[in-house]
Amino acid sequence: MSATPRIGVLGAGGRMGRILVQAVQQAGYQLAAAVERPESSLVGADAGELAGIGTLGVKVSGQLADVLNDCEVIIDFTAPAATEQHLKLCREAGVAMVIGTTGMNDEQKAVLEESASQTPVVYAANYSVGVNVSIKLLELAAKVFGNTVDIEVIEAHHRHKVDAPSGTALMMGEAIADTLGRNLKEVAVYGREGHTGPRERQTIGFETIRGGDIVGEHTVMFIGEGERVEVTHKATNRMNFAAGAVRAAAWVVGREAGKYDMKDVLGFNNIQM
Numbered sequence: 001m002s003a004t005p006r007i008g009v010l011g012a013g014g015r016m017g018r019i020l021v022q023a024v025q026q027a028g029y030q031l032a033a034a035v036e037r038p039e040s041s042l043v044g045a046d047a048g049e050l051a052g053i054g055t056l057g058v059k060v061s062g063q064l065a066d067v068l069n070d071c072e073v074i075i076d077f078t079a080p081a082a083t084e085q086h087l088k089l090c091r092e093a094g095v096a097m098v099i100g101t102t103g104m105n106d107e108q109k110a111v112l113e114e115s116a117s118q119t120p121v122v123y124a125a126n127y128s129v130g131v132n133v134s135i136k137l138l139e140l141a142a143k144v145f146g147n148t149v150d151i152e153v154i155e156a157h158h159r160h161k162v163d164a165p166s167g168t169a170l171m172m173g174e175a176i177a178d179t180l181g182r183n184l185k186e187v188a189v190y191g192r193e194g195h196t197g198p199r200e201r202q203t204i205g206f207e208t209i210r211g212g213d214i215v216g217e218h219t220v221m222f223i224g225e226g227e228r229v230e231v232t233h234k235a236t237n238r239m240n241f242a243a244g245a246v247r248a249a250a251w252v253v254g255r256e257a258g259k260y261d262m263k264d265v266l267g268f269n270n271i272q273m
């Protein structure tokens with residue numbers, strides 16, 4: 001872990017990129033580089049001004065290769081094909097990475113694995129510290145309740161979201177299913193309608209709400225006889241992802257080569273339950 005890591009932000013003009021620049025600044029770390037697509041009109045702009053936090057004196061570059069040597073760690077929230085190229089460059093330069101890009105195909109995931117055999121790479125589908133804490137709580141609840149309760153996952157997102165249930169809801173369902181020795185693919189029930197018959201205990205239900213500007217809300221219910229436990233996470237803006245990614249960046253600098261996730265960053269693997 002480095003006290004003031006030199007961090008490069010890729011996709012610095014994107015929705016997450018701009019907030020990542022803010023999060024690096026808020027954490028008191030050094031923004032060493034900001035990178036956009038070479039053809040982007042944002043190349044040459046000041047990364048701080050783009051992020052709405054005033055001039056930082058870091059100009060957006062169009063080529064990662066030009067600025068890579070200034071960085072100890074790269075945070076990449078861009079797009080799968082771009083991340084694949086960034087992984088190769090960082091591997092050659094021996095620079096650590098924190099990757100938030102989702103939707104990578106099997107080939108791109110293989111490039112990630114290969115890079116992680118030579119440099120440290122953190123990959124998480126959700127960098128929110130709160131979501132990751134929630135998942136740990138879900139594992140604890142699942143372990144203690146075992147097969148004595150019915151489990152339902154309810155998620156709500158804004159009206160523009162195109163997939164359901166959310167990736168985070170599935171992550172939560174998977175963590176619970178793994179803890180209980182169930183296969184989520186076999187036990188998941190998505191929405192209910194018509195004559196469903198009585199509920200089977202082994203199933204894990206998913207319900208989806210879409211509307212307005214909800215950033216992201218997840219509630220998991222453990223429903224027993226005479227009592228119910230609910231674990232809820234509510235995201236109010238994207239800073240929760242950015243702050244988690246910046247925390248991961250500080251953590252990964254100086255680590256051995258390997259593929260890490262937020263459980264490693266947050267030290268969950270050392271917590272006994």
Ligand code: NAD
Nearest residue numbers: 011013014015016036037077078082100101102125126127
């Ligand atoms: P966005 O489209 O607003 O931003 C992506 C940016 O990357 C754009 O500015 C684009 O120009 C830039 N980019 C593309 N190719 C590039 C390249 N070769 N070099 C440099 N920059 C390049 O998207 P977004 O909402 O910021 O999300 C970005 C990614 O992060 C998506 O895959 C999204 O699903 C993911 N995401 C992950 C988490 C998480 O916690 N893991 C959270 C939010 C978003």
